[in-house]
Amino acid sequence: MPAGARISFNSVDSCLSSLKNCQSYINTGMDIATRVALDLVESFNDVEDVNSMEKVMIEYAAMDRELNHYITAIEETVHQGKRTWAILFLLQINREKPENVPDLQYLVKEKFTALESKNSDSDLQNNEKYMYFKDQLKEMRKQFCHQSDDEAIEQIDEDIAVTQSQMNFICPITQMEMKRPVRNKVCGHSYEEEAILKIIQTRKQQKKEVRCPKIGCSHANVKGSDLVPDEALKRAIDSQKKQSWSTLEKSAGYADATKKICC
Incomplete structure (x- = not known):
């Protein structure tokens, strides 16, 4: 042998x-x-x-x-x-x-x-x-690279740009800012992780498919296996929060300084 x-x-x-x-x-x-x-x-x-x-x-x-x-x-x-x-x-x-x-x-x-x-x-x-690496890299560049370009422009339509950016942070299910966004690999839309998983579980018990909750999306069979963490979006949301806090802190500091000068 x-x-x-x-x-x-x-x-x-x-x-x-x-x-x-x-x-x-x-x-x-x-x-x-x-x-x-x-x-x-x-x-x-x-x-x-x-x-x-x-x-x-x-x-x-x-x-x-x-x-x-x-x-x-x-x-x-x-x-x-x-x-x-x-x-x-x-x-x-x-x-x-x-x-x-x-x-x-x-x-x-x-x-x-x-x-x-x-x-x-x-x-x-x-x-x-x-593929996930490439997808998140693409989204990350969308979220962050345009920010540096906007700084070079003299704040044209700045309020509109911020509003549009913040709209992308809102979960189409909860209508609240996302904390743990997940991205659908099939249609590319993002949702709050807990919210979409809850819908998937409920529909599964009812033996029904889940339509993408994003208005206008035709994807009619959202699966848990198609969801991946949307790290790029989460970073953009966290970055926006930091900028907001920074602005508030500066405003508060300016207000305190003004009071001291005027008094």
Whole structure:
């Protein structure tokens, strides 16, 4: 019997568990890289450093793809191996000699190579974490980059711009400013997390689909799995609050100074 065939399936399961733990580390790394990129955009450092973070995301996506292929190759081989051992067991009972015993290690390598041969750049572009990174980066630039441009303009229609920006902070369900906004990957609209999840749960119990609560949206099947944290919007809301408090503090300081001068 080939050495590669002498394999403990319990050991393989343990190895698979370790590999899947590695996947969680990759996911954590991608989450951190996303937050760092958003920090850079928020601080208006939006050129080379942000591009370098995108390269990091692509590298993580490549590692994730390779790890997925290796896990798939092992799982398929183990499944095939268990069927083979079952057949061998039956042959031994019937006192028949098996013709060939597969080398499982070779099969894993063969399947892995076949999967890797189909690699393309689109695989990395379609990585879920990378797509989230690109989406949030785009939204972050919308929320923050235009603010620096507005400062260069002599406050033309400033009140209107602020009002429109604040309108985006209002949840279409609660009609209140969002605290934990989530973004629908399908239609792109955002809602307060607790509010939309409550609607989804209620409709699920009624066996009904959930229409996007944003007026004018035609998306008629909102799912919890389609919702992702809208970090860019949350940062914009928090930034607006800080600016409001700063303005109030300055106004209060000016009022106190005026009183002292007049008295």
